[in-house]
Amino acid sequence: MIDLATIKADGEVEAIMNMAESQIRALGITEHSRRHAGIVSKWSGEILRGLGADEERIRLAEIAGYLHDIGNCINRADHAQSGALLAYNILTRLGMDSRSAAEIMMAIGNHDEQYGTPVSDVSSALIIADKADVHKSRVKKEIRDIRDADIHDRVNLAAERSYLTVEEGAITLHIQIDDKMCSVMDYFEIYFVRMKLCRKAAKFLGCRFSLEINGTVLI
Ligand SMILES: [Fe+2]
Ligand SMILES: [Fe+2]
Numbered sequence: 001m002i003d004l005a006t007i008k009a010d011g012e013v014e015a016i017m018n019m020a021e022s023q024i025r026a027l028g029i030t031e032h033s034r035r036h037a038g039i040v041s042k043w044s045g046e047i048l049r050g051l052g053a054d055e056e057r058i059r060l061a062e063i064a065g066y067l068h069d070i071g072n073c074i075n076r077a078d079h080a081q082s083g084a085l086l087a088y089n090i091l092t093r094l095g096m097d098s099r100s101a102a103e104i105m106m107a108i109g110n111h112d113e114q115y116g117t118p119v120s121d122v123s124s125a126l127i128i129a130d131k132a133d134v135h136k137s138r139v140k141k142e143i144r145d146i147r148d149a150d151i152h153d154r155v156n157l158a159a160e161r162s163y164l165t166v167e168e169g170a171i172t173l174h175i176q177i178d179d180k181m182c183s184v185m186d187y188f189e190i191y192f193v194r195m196k197l198c199r200k201a202a203k204f205l206g207c208r209f210s211l212e213i214n215g216t217v218l219i
Helices: 004-008 011-027 034-050 055-067 079-093 098-109 121-132 151-158 184-204
Strands: 159-167 170-177 208-213
Touching: 004 055, 011 034, 011 079, 034 055, 034 121, 034 159, 055 079, 055 098, 055 121, 079 098, 098 121, 121 159, 121 170, 121 184, 151 159, 151 184, 170 184, 184 208
Parallel strands: 170 208
Antiparallel strands: 159 170
16 A cells, blocks of 8 residues: 555655755745655644544545645746646556546645645645645745745744644634734735635635634634
């Protein structure tokens, strides 16, 4: 059976992820390394587990979460679509059945807020898990003055901790921010498009989506 351990041990996956990390470093954008891949994989699986999905769906979500950003090894633009095709080829080469590999391809191809739409339980879990990973450690460049930081860096720099809770009928993203760096309302403004997509994804899963920042429920 192809599981997350099989994917992590594969040399082709390793080479592609290394190249993706080097491209992201060269572009100077927010960290998209194995740390991010590991967190998104874990949370994608936990969302479906929390909603009572069977182990097979959880396994697909974990793999989709781990591989979702491998398209960054080709180009940041359209990385969701290119990564989806790469993932399908890797998974079928490893012996995964075509239907399961296609499920993962579809989820990866829909994870980005620009063109993504929640189209399955796996893709919905992946969207929410990906957008939930905000943390100051994701900012890799040295920023001397917070006013010089771009929008993604500002949001991530302010984030001390983020985590998801999944209860029956409700998925909540909790974020702890340093409000000296970024106000709660700034945060909300920056994250509005992403949160709209999370809300759609939660709806696909039969849930409400809430965003809680520093203990205040914003949506
Ligand atoms: Fe992505
Ligand atoms: Fe991502």
